[in-house]
Amino acid sequence: MDSLTHAALGACLGELLLSRKLGKRALLWGAVAQNLPDLDVIAALWLSPADNLLVHRGGTHSFLFAFVVAGLLTVLAGRWYKDRHIPWAQFFLFFALQLVVHDLLDTCNAYGTGLLEPFSDQRFSFHLLYVADPLFTLWPLLGALALLIMSRTKPARWRWALAGLVPAGLYLLFAGYNKAQVSTQLEASLARQNLPYSEFFVTPTPFNTFLWYAVAASPDGYQIGHRSAFAPEGFVTDFRYFPKNQQLLASAVSQEEVRELEKFAKGYYTVERWNDTLVFNVLRYGQMQGWQNPDARFTFHYFLSPPGVDNKLVMQRGRVQGWSRETLRNMYRVIFGEPEERHWAENKEE
Template identity: 30%
Template sequence: MDSLTQIVLGIVVAEVSAGKALRQRVFLYGAVLGTLPDLDVLIGKFFDPVDGVLLHRGISHSLLLFLLLSPILGWCISRIEKGVIGFRAASLVVFWCLFTHVLLDLFTSWGTQLFWPFPDRLALKTIFVIDPLYTLPLLIGLVMIWRTPNAILRAQYARRSLYFSSLYLLLSCGIKLYAVAQFEKALTAQKVLYEKLIVKPTAFNLILWNANVATEKGYLLGDYSLFDTQPIRFTTYPKNETLAKRLQHNPDFKKLQIISEGWYLLSQKSGKLYCNDLRFGLLNDDSKNPQFAFSYQFVTTPQGLKAIEVPKAKRDGKALLQKIFTRLQGN
């Protein structure tokens, strides 16, 4: 999830855990602990570009690390706040701030290696990485906590904000189940034999949903709005097995296969080779010249072919938002 949301969530969780003891200092500890797991993004900048992406939401988001860090950081906080909060209480604050960070990330599409060192990444794919309607109750709770000196009232505001934000996550799960049913119904009606189906929300909303469908020969991409009145339409993209054979021994390609969880599409344009992550959709509607939200170009270096992420221009994001706003109104 975005940094602002994780900071606010961390503060609210810290208030519930130890607000009575730490008072206004929950803002400092909650903000730091709420964003701590995402420091792997900064660490990743010292690695190869693809290795940096592979590192994100790995060990830094693992339950094992939290169990190891909680007593260490808890001891540090208890020493800093000597006589204010004990070791056990401080350790619990650390654990819950870190753990709720990852619980929220589980609802997004990226995937979180909660049970590292096991390689599986968990992703419910029910909410976009930025969703103002999830963050809003937490922000309101934070403002009320800041303005209220009474410890009992502060705790009530914190709990209520967590209740409402959690209800929104539950709502996202229910809407996703409905969207999945609509896609499955459309695939059955169109007599499409498919191997896998993933469904995820588009940016900033729970109204417009995207689907990736894996078939024997390629992929189908489609979208569905809760306001749609017309049947769901899918666009077909071939797998390009010939290009895959050219890269089958390339280390970066193997890493991108892991990162994309197998949902990738190889393409060639003007002699340049690209690996596109299908999980995050398209920036345009041109099936002959598709532009994906996350794409990696293979460039020739002295060490061989290396993958670098294709930078996204500001106009790409603006065009995508305009497309989403228009499409979510239904067809």
């Protein structure tokens, strides 16, 4: 998730766990601790973009890192506040919980989180939330702001902390329910259209959990479509086929870079040529406004050749590229409109 969400959650947790001993300082400690795993972004200063993709959300997002750093922070905070007589176990629980919550929340996104590193390079990703979702962030942010403004002597402070955490947790459950319902309906749509596939996943589109992006993999390509959580059960989702074009990778300048990208993509990728540029698309991050243009380019596109093409902002450049009021209106139509309107919005540019 984004840094603001982590900071707000950390502040609300800080209020519940440590405010009686530290007052409002607990909010600050919580916000800082909750964001410590993202220190791995510093690695981008010296790593190549492809290497950095595998480092991000790796070791610093592991359980091992969480407990080691929680121990170090406990020693530091214990010395800093030795006059407060705070038990070692209370400090350790505070920091460990903040770090582990960060790690587990990041598994809800599409990126993948290395919870078990360095013992396993498996990445965990449950595709429940987009990396920034206002309806998830709103509650902890309001709770954290109220706690900052409110006097530390107010007896109702704990209620504001819970008001920040509980609705966010319920929204996460709601996202899981939406995903389960949409997955079942999408698989039914694939079956009704006799579209074969070996693997399948769905992930939310930007900033919401109401419109979902689906990828069904076959040996040579992928069926890709979008479906609203409010679509009627019998509504058949349209899919568009994208060939994998794996053979194009033979012309890539760096085969080592190709292997790193294939590992990062977890097998879900296509290769294209944009004029003289060889492009590697990772499908797990969706299409740029794919709900209104089924042929839209993919959000994550990495330039393999010619040499020297800049990939430093590869995770950001396609997320909101080309967005406008019309984009939001089309998204609204696809989510909440009648089935005919959804078909129109999805197919209007065919």
